[in-house]
Every structure is written in C-alpha cells, then in structure tokens.
Amino acid sequence: MPIYQAEKITKQELKSTELGKTLLEKVTPKKELNKLAQFYIENYLTVTGNERFKTCGNYFEFLTNRELSVRKVHKSNSCGNRFCPLCTWNTAKKDAIKISVLLQAVREEKEQEFIMLTLTAPNCSPVNLKDEIDKFNKAFKKLFDRRNVKKVVNGYMRKLEITTDQEPKITKELYKKKQAYFKKRGLGENDSNPQYNTYNPHFHVILAVNKSYFNDTKIYISRDEWLEMWQECMDDERITQVDVRKVRSSEKSENGAVLEIAKYSAKGNEIYHSKAVFDVFYRALKGRQLLTYNGIFKEYLAKFKKGELDKYKKKDENEYTHLLQSFWKTSKYENVLRQLSKEELEEYNQRAKFIEESNEI
Structure with missing residues (x-):
C-alpha cells in the first residue's frame, strides 16, 4: 500500500x-x-x-x-x-438515527400515527430524586396498564430526562423562561428563587396509535384525561400540566419528536454544574434504563438491529x-x-x- x-x-x-x-x-x-x-x-x-x-x-x-x-x-x-460528555453526545447522535428509522418504518409498514406525550410533576429535593424517579416508573406502568390506554397505544418509546435549577436568585433569563410560574407567586427579578437546588425528572414519550384514533371519539384520550390519569397514577393533585400533541408526518414535526427522545438525559451545563450536583445526578441515573421501547417499537428495534430496516436509512x-x-x-x-x-x-x-x-x- x-x-x-x-x-x-x-x-x-x-x-x-x-x-x-x-x-x-x-x-x-x-x-x-x-x-x-x-x-x-x-x-x-x-x-x-x-x-x-x-x-x-x-x-x-x-x-x-x-x-x-x-x-x-x-x-x-x-x-x-x-456520564462522559463525548460518549453521551455520540450515543444521542446514534439514537436519533435509530428513532427516526423506527418512526418511518412503523408509519409505513404498520400504518401508525404518533403522539408526543410529556409527563412531569413538581420539582423535588436532591435527597428525594432517586425515590421520585422510582415513583415515576411505577406510575407510568399503572398509566399504561389502564384499559383505555392499552386499547389505543400499540407501543411507545420513552426517555427519562432530569433538569435542575441552580440559580439562587431569579435572573432575567430565568424569569423570562418561567414567567407564568413567578408571576403567579408575585415574584420578580432578583427575588429568591423558590426552585433553587431542586430537580425535575420527567418522561418524553412517543406513542404509536392507529390512524383511526384521532377521529374516533369513543377511544380518543384528551389532554385533560391524560392529566387526570397521570395525577391519579402519581397520587399527586399538584400536577397541573401534561403536554400531548400529534406528531405530524412533516419532517419538522417528526425531527422535533426524535430530538426530544434522543437528546441527553441531563444537560451538560446542569449535570457538571458542581461536584455536589454531579453526585445527585450520578446516584439517581446510575444503572437506570434511560431509553425504553415497548410493543410495536420493541418489535421494530429487533428488526433494526438485524439490519432489516437499512432501506429506511439515508x-x-x-x-x-x-x-x-x-x-x-x-x-x-x-x-x-x-x-x-x-x-x-x-x-x-x-x-x-x-x-x-x-x-x-
């Protein structure tokens, strides 16, 4: 040579x-x-x-x-x-391609449509983070064991993400980001931040449903129904928000859903904020399955690994x-x-x- x-x-x-x-x-x-x-x-x-x-x-x-x-x-x-920034980045890039291929294959071969569901709860303290994630996992299982949910959901991809607030005071940027929350409490810039040193675990979930789901009032689950069910499964009436939206077949909508699931479980500027913060994240995330596949997506993940979906790769x-x-x-x-x-x-x-x-x- x-x-x-x-x-x-x-x-x-x-x-x-x-x-x-x-x-x-x-x-x-x-x-x-x-x-x-x-x-x-x-x-x-x-x-x-x-x-x-x-x-x-x-x-x-x-x-x-x-x-x-x-x-x-x-x-x-x-x-x-x-927990390596480089390897986390590489994994996210590969997951994005994998998830994109799965969505395309399932949409075309199984004629499925997709819903983006985000499940959250009020922030918790660092000492309670591990227990809160355990609670989320149990509540999620209860939610997807419900008869009306099992009837319409043919599979899901779920990603655990954790964010943290490490601003002791309400900065201009933080106020803009959480304006509704601070206004409701009569707080403004430079006031003490009530969410300082708290953590917010939440799930981003892509659901696969039949095309008829959106037009069938007998089985369609509204945003308010999702919220009520999540409150009941979490046994927490303080929960006031869930986000539910259809993933359109457009490239922009689908890419947005892909990135929500594929992105990091913790942002680099948060997890590496300090040694104390890193310790909280490490103990909470170590050994956990961060990205899970169920039903039709689990079936197609096996096909992906065997190379049977390579035709969907760019x-x-x-x-x-x-x-x-x-x-x-x-x-x-x-x-x-x-x-x-x-x-x-x-x-x-x-x-x-x-x-x-x-x-x-």
Whole structure:
C-alpha cells in the first residue's frame, strides 16, 4: 500500500470548513468538559475506568475530502461511560438515527400515527430524586396498564430526562423562561428563587396509535384525561400540566419528536454544574434504563438491529478521499490530513455507505 504524505492542518485553516466547525464547535468543547467531569467521577471509577474516561476522545479519525467540506467519524477512542460528555453526545447522535428509522418504518409498514406525550410533576429535593424517579416508573406502568390506554397505544418509546435549577436568585433569563410560574407567586427579578437546588425528572414519550384514533371519539384520550390519569397514577393533585400533541408526518414535526427522545438525559451545563450536583445526578441515573421501547417499537428495534430496516436509512452520497487524524494535545486538537490509498478509498467509502449518526444534535 503506497504511503501518502500527510500535512498538518492549522486551526485557522479549519475554521471555515464543515469538518473544522464540527471539531472546534462541537467536539472540542465536549472534550474540555470531559476534563472537568473526570474530577467529579473519579471516586466512582476504578483506576482503569478513570484512565479510560480521562483519555476518551484523545484521538479521532474523520473521513473527509481535501476541502474538509464533508465529514464522518471513522475511528475514535471512546470510554463508553454514560456520564462522559463525548460518549453521551455520540450515543444521542446514534439514537436519533435509530428513532427516526423506527418512526418511518412503523408509519409505513404498520400504518401508525404518533403522539408526543410529556409527563412531569413538581420539582423535588436532591435527597428525594432517586425515590421520585422510582415513583415515576411505577406510575407510568399503572398509566399504561389502564384499559383505555392499552386499547389505543400499540407501543411507545420513552426517555427519562432530569433538569435542575441552580440559580439562587431569579435572573432575567430565568424569569423570562418561567414567567407564568413567578408571576403567579408575585415574584420578580432578583427575588429568591423558590426552585433553587431542586430537580425535575420527567418522561418524553412517543406513542404509536392507529390512524383511526384521532377521529374516533369513543377511544380518543384528551389532554385533560391524560392529566387526570397521570395525577391519579402519581397520587399527586399538584400536577397541573401534561403536554400531548400529534406528531405530524412533516419532517419538522417528526425531527422535533426524535430530538426530544434522543437528546441527553441531563444537560451538560446542569449535570457538571458542581461536584455536589454531579453526585445527585450520578446516584439517581446510575444503572437506570434511560431509553425504553415497548410493543410495536420493541418489535421494530429487533428488526433494526438485524439490519432489516437499512432501506429506511439515508444513504451517504459523499465521496471521501482523505483522512483527518486529530490528536488531543493539552487543550486543543492537532490535526493531520492525508489522502486515502486506492484500497482505503474503496473500503472506507463502502463502510460509510449508510448514515449512522445524526448531525442535528
């Protein structure tokens, strides 16, 4: 195999390219966050686990072209830890493609429509978070064991998400975000925040239903009915909101639902806010199944894993002619570009045929 000369690519050369933007705006910040996270997680991991976490993302290989206008991850050293910012991001990108394929296949082959359901409850204290999630899981099972729900729901995909409020005072941004909540309590900017250091677990759920569901008043479940049932299952009348909406067949509506389910269970700026906050998230999320599939979606997930749904994956039409190798050095990536050999060109482009990661996340 002939050896093609490699050349270093500077940060300035990367800035205006598609691949450069990915490295500088997405990968690098997550690698920097990984450096912070390793100090938070070190007491929970073995010596080997700590080393894997610390060196995660130290090396990437991207398939690209000479102009760096196309990109695809070819290789990387990943630790696989769910609390690693880089691995969480990679998982979310892959989940987005998987969920998108499942929706398309189920819609076409089983003639299903979809509903986006969000179930929440009032915030809880850090010490009660684990118990609150357990309560959510039990209430969710009760809800979907109800006769009227079982009658119409043919399957679901469910994601657990947790948010936290770590603002002691009501900032301008926070007031704008939760204006109705603060107005109701007579609170304004710079007042003490009553939700400071509280946590909000909630479920994002995509439901599969028959097309006739939306036109059949005998089986249709209204938003108020969902709310009443969720209150009863949670045994909590303080719950005042559930969000229920049809997922339209439009790309915008479906992509929105996909991203709600595929995104992180905890935002990076929240889970890595401080060591104390990280400890709360870690103890609450460790060992839990964050994304679950039921019914028709579980059936089609098995098909996806066997490659039986590959026809629904978008085909990658790009031609990759070069390989960019990125090495983490202290606080940035150093990058070397080389042309693919004739053998690599054929092998790597064939391997890159189907898109495996979403660029939306």
